[in-house]
Amino acid sequence: MFLTCRLIVVLLGSVSAALIATADEGRAVEYIEFSYDFHSECVTRNGKMVLVRNTHPARAIKLYLYRFFADKRQPGRAVHTLTPNGKAIAVGCTVVHGLAQKWQVAKAVFLP
Numbered sequence: 001m002f003l004t005c006r007l008i009v010v011l012l013g014s015v016s017a018a019l020i021a022t023a024d025e026g027r028a029v030e031y032i033e034f035s036y037d038f039h040s041e042c043v044t045r046n047g048k049m050v051l052v053r054n055t056h057p058a059r060a061i062k063l064y065l066y067r068f069f070a071d072k073r074q075p076g077r078a079v080h081t082l083t084p085n086g087k088a089i090a091v092g093c094t095v096v097h098g099l100a101q102k103w104q105v106a107k108a109v110f111l112p
Contacts, residue, residue, distance in 0.1 A: 028061050028110045029108040031056040031059075031061060032055075032061065033052070033053050033055050033088075034050060035050075035051045035052075036048040036094070037049045037090075042093035045093055045095045045096065045098075047093040047094040049092070050091045051091070052082070052089055053088035054084060056084050058084050059110045060110070060111040061081075061108055061111065062080075062111055063079070063081075063082055063108050064105070064106040064108070065077060065080070065091065065104065065105060065106060069096065069099060069100075070100065070101075091103055
């Protein structure tokens with residue numbers, strides 16, 4: 001009986017920790033901001049530089065991005081650590097070899 005009760009408590013603790021992590025992850029994405037810049041490397045290709053930054057005032061975020069080139073998702077994910085209220089990081093040009101390129105958030109989590 002004692003072992004069964006203990007197992008249930010451990011399982012419930014794991015479930016609540018997973019729910020908290022998921023909720024925390026959902027909030028982290030709210031602080032991700034994309035913008036564009038007329039960087040010379042991209043303008044010569046008729047595109048713009050895509051920038052990403054963390055707008056949270058106190059917490060760093062680990063960001064995972066999917067990249068799409070010519071409307072096809074590319075293998076792997078780009079991973080960036082974004083500092084609180086940090087400077088925007090360049091992720092790439094919107095046009096490469098005359099074809100469109102874009103990024104989509106795969107996952108964003110607050111760092112401890």
